[in-house]
Amino acid sequence: MTLKRMTFLQHLLDFMGLAGRLHLEWISSAEAQRFVATVTGFTETIRRLGPSPLRSAALRRYDNISAAPVPCSGPASLQPPAMPDSGIQIANG
Amino acid sequence: MTSIQQQVHTWLEEGRVDIFLAYRMVEGHPLPHAFTRERIDETDTLVTGPARYSLEKFATHIASRYPDAKIGMVARDCNQRALNVLQVWNQLKPGQVDTVPVNCCPSLLKPHADCSYLEPKPAGHVKLERGQDPNQSLAQADTLPRAERFDRWMYEFSKCIKCYGCRNICPVCFCKDCSLEHPDLIGTGHLPPDIPIFHLVRAVHMAGRCIDCGLCEDACPAEIPLRLLYRKVNAIVKDLFGYETGSGDTLPPFSILGDKPTMSPQPLLAVSQE
Amino acid sequence: MDLKFVPSICSYCGTGCGVLFEVLDGELVGTLPMKTHPVNHGKLCIKGWNLHEHVNSPLRLKHPLVKTFGRFTKVDWDKAIGVATDRLKAVIAAHGPDSVGILVSAKMTNEENYLAQKFARAVIGTNNVDHCARL
Numbered sequence: 001m002t003l004k005r006m007t008f009l010q011h012l013l014d015f016m017g018l019a020g021r022l023h024l025e026w027i028s029s030a031e032a033q034r035f036v037a038t039v040t041g042f043t044e045t046i047r048r049l050g051p052s053p054l055r056s057a058a059l060r061r062y063d064n065i066s067a068a069p070v071p072c073s074g075p076a077s078l079q080p081p082a083m084p085d086s087g088i089q090i091a092n093g
Numbered sequence: 094m095t096s097i098q099q100q101v102h103t104w105l106e107e108g109r110v111d112i113f114l115a116y117r118m119v120e121g122h123p124l125p126h127a128f129t130r131e132r133i134d135e136t137d138t139l140v141t142g143p144a145r146y147s148l149e150k151f152a153t154h155i156a157s158r159y160p161d162a163k164i165g166m167v168a169r170d171c172n173q174r175a176l177n178v179l180q181v182w183n184q185l186k187p188g189q190v191d192t193v194p195v196n197c198c199p200s201l202l203k204p205h206a207d208c209s210y211l212e213p214k215p216a217g218h219v220k221l222e223r224g225q226d227p228n229q230s231l232a233q234a235d236t237l238p239r240a241e242r243f244d245r246w247m248y249e250f251s252k253c254i255k256c257y258g259c260r261n262i263c264p265v266c267f268c269k270d271c272s273l274e275h276p277d278l279i280g281t282g283h284l285p286p287d288i289p290i291f292h293l294v295r296a297v298h299m300a301g302r303c304i305d306c307g308l309c310e311d312a313c314p315a316e317i318p319l320r321l322l323y324r325k326v327n328a329i330v331k332d333l334f335g336y337e338t339g340s341g342d343t344l345p346p347f348s349i350l351g352d353k354p355t356m357s358p359q360p361l362l363a364v365s366q367e
Numbered sequence: 368m369d370l371k372f373v374p375s376i377c378s379y380c381g382t383g384c385g386v387l388f389e390v391l392d393g394e395l396v397g398t399l400p401m402k403t404h405p406v407n408h409g410k411l412c413i414k415g416w417n418l419h420e421h422v423n424s425p426l427r428l429k430h431p432l433v434k435t436f437g438r439f440t441k442v443d444w445d446k447a448i449g450v451a452t453d454r455l456k457a458v459i460a461a462h463g464p465d466s467v468g469i470l471v472s473a474k475m476t477n478e479e480n481y482l483a484q485k486f487a488r489a490v491i492g493t494n495n496v497d498h499c500a501r502l
């Protein structure tokens with residue numbers, strides 16, 4: 001059950017853009033070596049990933065959104081209408 | 094009398110059902126209505142759409158008060174899937190609800206229901222630039238770089254006003270004590286609520302349960318693409334466990350232990366600097 | 368077994384969202400947004416979603432109450448209005464009309480709110496009128 005849930009959650013978090021920060025491993029009390037290797041490996045992974053993006057999100061800074069709009073996937077009828085040029089500049093931040 | 098009106102009339106008369114849930118027009122609004130034997134003449138006014146309410150949710154309310162009631166309702170595909178799930182989760186007894194299947198979309202020119210699939214709303218400019226387009230496919234939502242994906246989802250979640258509309262309208266959300274209201278799980282007293290936890294908790298609960306009816310996304314005043322998120326949830330459930338939510342009468346993968354683990358844990362992620 | 372759906376308007380704020388009450392055996396058991404209502408298009412805020420709870424709340428005021436010696440006592444309307452009039456008159460006589468303020472509510476009709484401000488301005492003689500939806 002744990003395995004099912006964790007695997008599911010790993011996929012879901014990856015979809016949201018948070019990958020590699022959740023890990024599951026079974027280690028018996030006799031496997032000291034494996035414990036050390038896993039913890040070291042996971043610490044390394046986390047260090048390489050850097051601080052959690054949740055921190056900057058808490059400050060409501062979404063810096064990684066590219067300015068270019070994503071093309072809408074639906075049929076042409078779903079494309080948004082062209083925006084009239086109001087002359088107002090919307091600050092992107 | 095249309096054939097459906099005739100059929101409901103007969104069902105009520107013969108006692109096949111005690112109460113029949115469908116719609117009728119009230120002051121120009123299609124509203125749900127419960128047809129009964131005592132007021133059988135009302136079946137003349139029965140319509141099957143175009144609005145869509147969660148009739149199966151009303152059926153569970155009746156069933157919790159009258160466990161032996163025989164309930165009938167008009168059912169689109171999403172209603173039928175929801176009924177399957179509600180039976181699996183013991184909210185309705187098998188065979189308790191009799192359905193008259195109706196079409197969502199009788200003609201290509203005139204969509205019948207207000208389902209977000211049939212009449213999708215185009216996403217606006219700000220949403221395309223900063224958020225997640227609800228009309229995109231799951232594959233498309235996966236193509237953006239992780240960091241951008243994350244920021245776009247967080248932008249969407251940050252609009253949440255914690256109205257609980259997504260949970261209240263959902264035909265398969267029926268818990269007495271909802272996790273979303275537990276102060277130890279979701280902090281209280283601020284807006285937006287704890288993101289992304291609020292939305293992820295609900296997303297996790299929808300695994301093996303959400304039947305992709307889209308009512309939550311319709312009801313969300315902040316226009317958060319919830320349906321897209323839950324579609325991903327059940328795509329994962331299908332990929333990992335081969336379980337198709339709403340399809341039949343088997344229990345979802347998280348509620349049974351299974352005989353033997355057939356999966357192995359994911360290896361540590363070798364992360365390249367994205 | 369009697370299930371009814373009653374369309375209505377949310378009374379919590381000036382937006383006026385369309386709601387649908389789910390009435391099972393004469394008891395209000397749920398509130399839903401009205402999908403086709405032009406104001407809210409099937410959406411509600413948390414106040415609208417919980418309308419049935421304030422109708423069923425045991426804390427709801429159902430009778431006029433008068434506070435005497437720190438305790439509320441149930442009285443009839445004539446008595447309650449009489450007490451209110453006496454106290455208002457006394458306060459106005461002692462401190463002037465601007466010592467009185469009138470709070471009206473989104474839970475009343477337009478006409479009742481109009482009447483209340485008229486009462487404040489014309490009868491009492493103050494401009495101290497406020498409203499819960501003056502956000």
Ligand code: SF4
Nearest residue numbers: 263303304306307309
């Ligand atoms: S689409 Fe939304 S409302 Fe429908 S079952 Fe899934 S979570 Fe519930």
Ligand code: SF4
Nearest residue numbers: 266267268271272298
């Ligand atoms: S959000 Fe989760 S806990 Fe709350 S009602 Fe839905 S399934 Fe139950």
Ligand code: SF4
Nearest residue numbers: 253254256257259313
């Ligand atoms: S319906 Fe939308 S705004 Fe309301 S609680 Fe759900 S996600 Fe938040």
Ligand code: SF4
Nearest residue numbers: 377379380384412415
């Ligand atoms: S549902 Fe909310 S926004 Fe709508 S009228 Fe009621 S209080 Fe106002």
